[in-house]
Amino acid sequence: MPSPAVDDYLKTIYHHTEWQDERITPSQLAAELGLAPSSVTEMVQKLAAQGLVTHRPYGPVSLSEEGEHRAAAIIRRHRLIETWLVREFGYSWDEVHDEAEVLEHSISDRLLEGIDERLGRPRFDPHGDAIPDAAGHVHREPFILLGQAPAGHxxxxxxxxxxxxxxxxxxxxxxxxxGTTVTVMDAAGLRIGETPVTLPAAAADAVWLSA
Structure with missing residues (x-):
């Protein structure tokens, strides 16, 4: 049966490896979810028993094929709702996450399909994250983290x-x-055309560019 708690675990595991290859550890999962490590360990064992994740003691956690399919479905809901709120209701991209967290568990599949159709089957949400299609497939092009991009990229x-x-x-x-094309100056400095732009230092680990 659908469970918001299970969905939150699966989403977090899925999201962790979207933009890098290292699998998530139970301690990282606990930190991401703001839960006690003991609680996370217990839930991971339950998820493994349900065939949603693979895990060995003290090792990282991975989604099974079934777990990835379920995670992609809830990620799809979340990101379509974010896109809908921005396009149809004038939300800014920093306001939509919490609203989508609530709505993703309550709207029907019929309404979700209607939103997808109305929006023209978008492939990316307002933050640039890929929206899985109804089969769970996503499209991403090669990427590089801003903090790892060389000067001149x-x-x-x-x-x-x-x-x-x-x-x-x-x-x-x-x-x-x-969608903005930029030239990297350093970890937090960019140029848009001939215009220099300085971003907060945290952007080095929060902005991804085409490779």
Missing amino acids: VGRVLRVSDRDPDLLRAVEASGVAV
């Missing part, structure tokens, strides 16, 4: 992490948006 902004609303507002105020 030219790329389009593919994604800005939605973890920190203050950072999202600062990035937006700087004129940087998903």
